[in-house]
Amino acid sequence: MKFAIxxxxxxxxxxxxxxSAISLKKVLKSEIVYIFCDxxxxxxxxxxxxxxxxxxxxxxxKKSPKLTLKRGGFFQKGLVGEKRVEFDTLINLVxxxxxxxxxxxxxLSFFGIDYIGPRVDASVLSFNKLYTKLYASxxxxxxxxxxxxxKGAYKITTPYPVIIKPLxxxxxxxxxxxxxxxxxxxxxxxxxxxxxxxLVEPFIEGVKEYNLAGCKVxxxxxxxxxxxxxKGDFLDFDKKYLDFSRDSRVQKAQIDPFLEENLKKxxxxxxxxxxxxxxxxxxxxxxxxxxxxxEINPIPGSMANYLFEDFEGVIxxxxxxxxxxxxxxxxxxxxxxxQKAKGK
Amino acid sequence: MKFAIxxxxxxxxxxxxxxSAISLKKVLKSEIVYIFCDxxxxxxxxxxxxxxxxxxxxxxxKKSPKLTLKRGGFFQKGLVGEKRVEFDTLINLVxxxxxxxxxxxxxLSFFGIDYIGPRVDASVLSFNKLYTKLYASxxxxxxxxxxxxxKGAYKITTPYPVIIKPLxxxxxxxxxxxxxxxxxxxxxxxxxxxxxxxLVEPFIEGVKEYNLAGCKVxxxxxxxxxxxxxKGDFLDFDKKYLDFSRDSRVQKAQIDPFLEENLKKxxxxxxxxxxxxxxxxxxxxxxxxxxxxxEINPIPGSMANYLFEDFEGVIxxxxxxxxxxxxxxxxxxxxxxxQKAKGK
Numbered sequence: 227m228k229f230a231i232x233x234x235x236x237x238x239x240x241x242x243x244x245x246s247a248i249s250l251k252k253v254l255k256s257e258i259v260y261i262f263c264d265x266x267x268x269x270x271x272x273x274x275x276x277x278x279x280x281x282x283x284x285x286x287x288k289k290s291p292k293l294t295l296k297r298g299g300f301f302q303k304g305l306v307g308e309k310r311v312e313f314d315t316l317i318n319l320v321x322x323x324x325x326x327x328x329x330x331x332x333x334l335s336f337f338g339i340d341y342i343g344p345r346v347d348a349s350v351l352s353f354n355k356l357y358t359k360l361y362a363s364x365x366x367x368x369x370x371x372x373x374x375x376x377k378g379a380y381k382i383t384t385p386y387p388v389i390i391k392p393l394x395x396x397x398x399x400x401x402x403x404x405x406x407x408x409x410x411x412x413x414x415x416x417x418x419x420x421x422x423x424x425l426v427e428p429f430i431e432g433v434k435e436y437n438l439a440g441c442k443v444x445x446x447x448x449x450x451x452x453x454x455x456x457k458g459d460f461l462d463f464d465k466k467y468l469d470f471s472r473d474s475r476v477q478k479a480q481i482d483p484f485l486e487e488n489l490k491k492x493x494x495x496x497x498x499x500x501x502x503x504x505x506x507x508x509x510x511x512x513x514x515x516x517x518x519x520x521e522i523n524p525i526p527g528s529m530a531n532y533l534f535e536d537f538e539g540v541i542x543x544x545x546x547x548x549x550x551x552x553x554x555x556x557x558x559x560x561x562x563x564x565q566k567a568k569g570k
Numbered sequence: 571m572k573f574a575i576x577x578x579x580x581x582x583x584x585x586x587x588x589x590s591a592i593s594l595k596k597v598l599k600s601e602i603v604y605i606f607c608d609x610x611x612x613x614x615x616x617x618x619x620x621x622x623x624x625x626x627x628x629x630x631x632k633k634s635p636k637l638t639l640k641r642g643g644f645f646q647k648g649l650v651g652e653k654r655v656e657f658d659t660l661i662n663l664v665x666x667x668x669x670x671x672x673x674x675x676x677x678l679s680f681f682g683i684d685y686i687g688p689r690v691d692a693s694v695l696s697f698n699k700l701y702t703k704l705y706a707s708x709x710x711x712x713x714x715x716x717x718x719x720x721k722g723a724y725k726i727t728t729p730y731p732v733i734i735k736p737l738x739x740x741x742x743x744x745x746x747x748x749x750x751x752x753x754x755x756x757x758x759x760x761x762x763x764x765x766x767x768x769l770v771e772p773f774i775e776g777v778k779e780y781n782l783a784g785c786k787v788x789x790x791x792x793x794x795x796x797x798x799x800x801k802g803d804f805l806d807f808d809k810k811y812l813d814f815s816r817d818s819r820v821q822k823a824q825i826d827p828f829l830e831e832n833l834k835k836x837x838x839x840x841x842x843x844x845x846x847x848x849x850x851x852x853x854x855x856x857x858x859x860x861x862x863x864x865e866i867n868p869i870p871g872s873m874a875n876y877l878f879e880d881f882e883g884v885i886x887x888x889x890x891x892x893x894x895x896x897x898x899x900x901x902x903x904x905x906x907x908x909q910k911a912k913g914k
Contacts, residue, residue, distance in 0.1 A: 236898050236900070237898060238898055240898075240900045241900075241902060241903075241904045241905050242904075244905065245905075265900040266641070267641055267680060267681070267682070268641065279902075279905040279908070279909065280905075280909065282902065282905070283902035283905045283906055283909075294638075294640065296638065296639075297610070297611055297612065323898065324680070327690065328672055328676055328690045328691075328694065329676040329679060329680045329690060330676075330680070331676070332672055332673040332674075332675070332676030332677060332680075332690065333676060333677050333680050335673060336611060336668070336673045336674070336676075336677050337611070338611070346671065346672045346673060346676065346690065346694060347672075347694050347698065347701075350672065350690060350691050350694040350695070351694070351701075354691065356708070357691075357695075357704075360701075360704040360705070360707075360708055361704070363704075364700070364704055422843070499766070554580050554581060554582055554584075554667065556580070556584045556585075556609040558585060558623075558626065558627035559585075560585045560586075561585050561588065561589075561623040561624075561626070561627045562627055564623070565623065565624065565627070
């Protein structure tokens with residue numbers, strides 16, 4: 227089994243995606259080709275031994291072979307014609323915009339490339355935090371209360387302290403905790419830098435947080451261990467950044483087996499058929515013994531490899547169980563019958 | 571102003587898209603290039619004078635120049651290198667899957683091509699009838715009651731008569747009215763042919779239906795006339811098919827100006843910022859003096875040209891007011907600072 231790892235992308239999380247790719251290189255033993263999407267959305271085939279952060283920050287990657295994305299794959303110009311870059315399954319490791327907002331999912335689906343990652347619908351519903359709430363509520367999953375503000379609005383109704391998040395970003399970028407009104411305007415301005423819409427939620431001091439990753443293979447769920455992430459108030463970007471480079475296994479959270487069972491039940495409902503093809507991480511809060519979904523990471527940092535005992539096995543199995551596009555017959559039945567009726 | 575019309579696509583509405591393109595050819599005076607997406611998702615540059623349904627049903631279109639979609643546009647191989655197909659704005663006229671499910675929207679956005687049509691989020695929320703309901707309810711727009719069934723389920727709780735619709739198809743394909751239990755199984759099987767999930771709504775006999783199309787240009791709404799569509803029980807595919815070929819203006823519905831004003835208010839809420847860049851048609855029901863959204867057509871048949879007095883002017887103005895992607899700076903700030911910290 228040969229994988230391609232697609233990373234980079236035009237996103238605030240571009241650098242994080244590079245860090246994620248470097249981590250997976252350390253973790254995976256399978257044969258891998260690396261495909262980098264740069265800030266101009268040009269694709270480059272990166273030699274595995276060159277995968278170091280400096281290659282990208284220095285611009286040196288531009289010396290690598292440029293690839294063209296077309297039906298069936300990525301193609302490299304050769305002396306005679308073009309050559310397809312060989313791999314069985316691509317892992318979409320572009321975090322944030324492009325990767326998690328549905329754009330690359332659509333591009334890969336449209337061009338018929340097999341990939342591990344959320345499909346278009348799953349991307350749109352998990353990338354936008356309001357849509358995640360709507361989706362969750364439609365399947366009976368509880369989330370934290372919220373309000374959405376449009377750029378220019380500075381009045382909130384949620385009682386302090388609150389947490390302010392750009393509606394469409396991951397990795398804690400632009401996120402602030404606001405303890406009273408005096409801090410509000412600045413925090414909103416920071417969030418509005420990144421998005422025209424902002425989510426406001428009550429900030430729950432010392433809330434219990436549990437992360438659970440998993441995927442569905444042949445109709446059966448494969449779960450990671452449950453992790454209780456270590457944090458201060460919350461993960462800021464620098465800390466989260468390091469989080470994306472994790473490659474060693476973590477301790478299983480010491481929790482009641484009953485709670486663990488319930489977290490898995492909630493995960494299954496969320497994953498449903500929507501996230502088929504993806505390995506996702508759900509971050510849950512537990513408030514007064516109630517489980518609430520905090521967020522869905524449809525492409526978690528370094529694929530949450532550190533939460534799985536046999537990460538490589540999971541990825542290999544998942545790649546054999548990807549959702550297939552339903553074939554649509556195109557038969558010109560109506561055009562033919564109308565032409566017949568018209569006598570043409 | 572030169573337009574490109576993109577039509578075809580891998581969709582049950584492939585043929586309808588061809589009919590739509592032929593209609594627009596009759597209506598628009600602007601210079602237009604036609605780009606056809608065939609059943610293999612190969613793109614062809616079609617000579618305007620050859621745009622006849624037979625060209626496609628016969629497969630003769632394959633003699634036309636093949637195009638490659640890349641960053642910045644569609645490219646045609648020439649004797650020396652490649653030549654970009656010249657146009658200012660592309661009109662996405664691919665109905666149903668590919669066109670309205672977000673795939674082509676994402677592909678066009680990813681490759682930086684200016685286009686009229688719904689963006690990825692708008693596509694996903696309007697293509698899936700359940701997500702449309704969730705979206706509508708989140709912005710205070712009323713819709714008809716509903717339940718969603720998963721493939722294999724044959725029990726409903728909605729009282730008869732009901733209307734059964736595949737969750738993700740347009741153009742009345744796979745839609746049935748079911749008057750009692752004896753007709754249910756067959757109707758569900760028909761719908762399950764097209765989708766693994768099915769929407770069940772009460773069928774409201776003789777409901778008043780009103781269609782309103784429009785778009786936003788420089789922050790101001792441009793509206794079409796309100797049409798009261800002529801129909802029997804509902805539009806079946808054959809009738810709807812003819813509907814896509816409409817190119818002559820229709821009569822304005824004889825309605826209370828107060829109702830018209832309210833339809834426009836609802837339209838504005840629905841369009842919001844989500845549908846910026848698209849000319850959409852909202853189909854409303856009026857039940858007991860209450861307006862309910864029936865569906866959003868983000869790429870209406872033949873662009874609902876027949877509802878506008880100056881359709882060409884609308885399209886030209888819209889093409890100058892397309893949403894721009896927010897630039898995201900990629901600066902390798904974190905990677906550089908981490909390398910510094912590590913002394914590398």
